[in-house]
Amino acid sequence: MSVCSIDTLVRADEGMVSRSIFVDDDIFKREMEQIFSRAWLFVGHESLVPKPDDYFVSRMGSESVILTRDRQGRIQVMLNSCAHRGMKLCRYDHGNNRTFTCPYHGWSFSTDGKLVERPGELVGVPGHATHYKGELDKKAWGLKTVAQVCNYKGAIFATWDPNAPPFEEYLGGMRLYLDAALDHRDGSPGGSVVIGGVQKWRVNCNWKFAPENFIGDLYHDISHRSVDLVGIGPSGGKGRRDPSVTRSAICFPELGHGLLGRLPYYEEPPYVATYARYPEVEAYYREVHEKRVRTLGSQMRVQLSVGTIFPNMSFHGRQPRTLAVFHPISPTEMEMWRMYLVDEDAPEAVKDAARHYFLRYSGPGGMTESDDMENWTGATEACMGTESRKLYFNYQMGVGHARPVPELQGGVENGEYTEENARAYYRRWAQFMNGLSWDALMPQGR
DSSP: OOHHHHHHHEEGGGTEEEGGGGTOHHHHHHHHHHTTTTSOEEEEEGGGSOSTTEEEEEEETTEEEEEEEOTTSOEEEEESSOTTTOOOSOOSSEEEOSEEEOTTTOOEEEOOTTTOSSTTEEEEOTTTTTTSTTOOOGGGGOOOBOSEEEEETTEEEEESOTTSOOHHHHHGGGHHHHHHHHSOTTSOSOOEEEEEEEEEEEESSOTTHHHHHHTTOGGGGGGGHHHHHHOOOTTOSSSSSSOOOOOEEEEETTTTEEEEEEEEESSOOOOOOOSTTSHHHHHHHHHHHHHHHHHHTTOOEEEEEEEEETTTEEEEESSSEEEEEEEEEETTEEEEEEEEEEETTSOHHHHHHHHHHHHHHSSTTOHHHHHHHHHHHHHHHHTOSTTGGGOEEEOOTTTTOOEEOTTSTTOEEOOSSOSHHHHHHHHHHHHHHTTOOHHHHSOTTO
């Protein structure tokens, strides 16, 4: 596939994206090589592996990986594949193992820094002295580990590329909005945990439809009219959430990230009742709001409804408060995961009310998510035909109307309704697919 063909398929400045990139096998294979082998990818949350030797099996593109906490308390990410014949070492979703032993031939690998020089080193080989005559170089046959891993306020990101920039550079100004999701509701840094495990389900759609949906597409809210009429918000009445402030579509065109949220501000707005149908829960959020006012003072802060970090991670920052990742399975299938966040020290009543609300809203049984999945599967199916693949999707809403946001380096905003954020996303997709170097991919003067 030539550079020219990618630039023909994605004409972001014109607001045109070929339907073929959502169904083509060759494009999918190239995505695994050019995007998922290089970009920073969301792997999980540290609260999924709270104790030494805990592990959680995650994915990075089409690869199964092990997220684990070693005996020294450090987070490690490594390929879930034995170096001998490739068998998966961990076949349960999560557990606790001091070593990872292959069920095929019994090779075992350790992350314990007291036993090995590097995580995933080969420590046990049946018949090493007899069958191998002691000649197998164990240090040369350890597990493949990621080139870089970053624990960002509990959210774990990793990349296979040793030349990738540090995660916070990759994130850029989007960091402030990720902070808004991960930080405690009282404004103190971090302090969130995942409750209720991880929801996982397959959807018959291309993986890109989901991050596009959450990067700043308020226009699709027409899809959720029935949910709004039913009313699933935690304070009762119509709507999906408690009342929130006016949102803007904000994106970082040079990085491919974007969101729907508030522009930077310096003073907390008056308290609005949250989870009002649960008096004990509402009292908690009133209390943490007052703490937030004292904690942040006149500091700049932001707020968001939903956003996307390129390429395949999205998050809700307020109601619901979730982390989501969209794992590519094939051009027309993805596996979607959702993790739900709460303040770690919140009372159990707060956590329980949040869990019930999150399940009404998101996940395979969530009323809002069900609307989205129907749209994504229908759009994917409509791209499969010979004639359909020749057509382009239209992303022309708001072309030429983006305005810089002085407080956000590299950030622009374009009101509530725009497709600027989607254009930024697919422009970034094309840059990765064209195989640009990191010097070319990252903003100058970073």
